[in-house]
Amino acid sequence: MESLVNFLPSGETVLLIAQVAAAFVTAIATFALWRVTGVLAIETKILAKNSSQSFVVCSIVSSKSSAHAMNVVIQNSGNAAAFDIEVICTPGLPNPNEKHDQRLDLWASKFSVSMLPPGNSLIPNSVMGNEIYDKEFVIQCSWASFPNSRERQHLKYSFKASDGFKAGWSEKGAHQIANTLEKIEKAISSRR
Numbered sequence: 001m002e003s004l005v006n007f008l009p010s011g012e013t014v015l016l017i018a019q020v021a022a023a024f025v026t027a028i029a030t031f032a033l034w035r036v037t038g039v040l041a042i043e044t045k046i047l048a049k050n051s052s053q054s055f056v057v058c059s060i061v062s063s064k065s066s067a068h069a070m071n072v073v074i075q076n077s078g079n080a081a082a083f084d085i086e087v088i089c090t091p092g093l094p095n096p097n098e099k100h101d102q103r104l105d106l107w108a109s110k111f112s113v114s115m116l117p118p119g120n121s122l123i124p125n126s127v128m129g130n131e132i133y134d135k136e137f138v139i140q141c142s143w144a145s146f147p148n149s150r151e152r153q154h155l156k157y158s159f160k161a162s163d164g165f166k167a168g169w170s171e172k173g174a175h176q177i178a179n180t181l182e183k184i185e186k187a188i189s190s191r192r
Contacts, residue, residue, distance in 0.1 A: 054081060054082035056074065056075070056153075057155070058074050058087045058111075074122045076117065083144045084114065084144045084147065087110070087141050089138075089139055090108040090137065092107040140155075142154045
């Protein structure tokens with residue numbers, strides 16, 4: 001029994017072992033915290049950089065002015081201005097003032113915009129929905145964060161024109177209301 005009592009460490013030895021173990025655990029936790037903080041700082045820097053950039057997309061959506069018209073919309077959905085924007089739409093879109101050309105699949109439409117503020121959009125072209133409804137378009141967008149910059153962002157994607165077609169007015173356009181008022185005015189004046 002006496003050998004068992006001598007084998008057990010004294011209170012001072014137990015305290016020393018507990019302090020060494022606590023110091024070791026604290027060192028490991030400090031290293032882990034330092035590593036996580038470093039990774040978090042890098043990710044925060046990347047997120048801040050990405051959230052202050054421009055992001056340009058192009059789509060074809062139903063026009064508010066006519067049930068059959070569709071608008072090409074270039075939109076900057078980012079948080080900074082986009083400069084020297086170039087959009088290439090393949091196959092090309094028919095000219096709104098001409099009849100549908102069967103050779104449309106042989107070329108592309110190109111749109112250029114010098115500057116587009118964040119959250120704004122531009123409609124560079126319109127087309128009748130029945131001329132493009134069944135087509136799939138490939139869009140190539142490129143833009144710069146500063147005017148005349150050599151560093152450019154690039155984006156390439158495809159979509160169908162039917163994705164943005166609502167087959168009717170989302171709201172009546174101002175010219176449709178003006179036409180209706182003109183008809184009412186003519187009807188009233190013809191009764192006098």
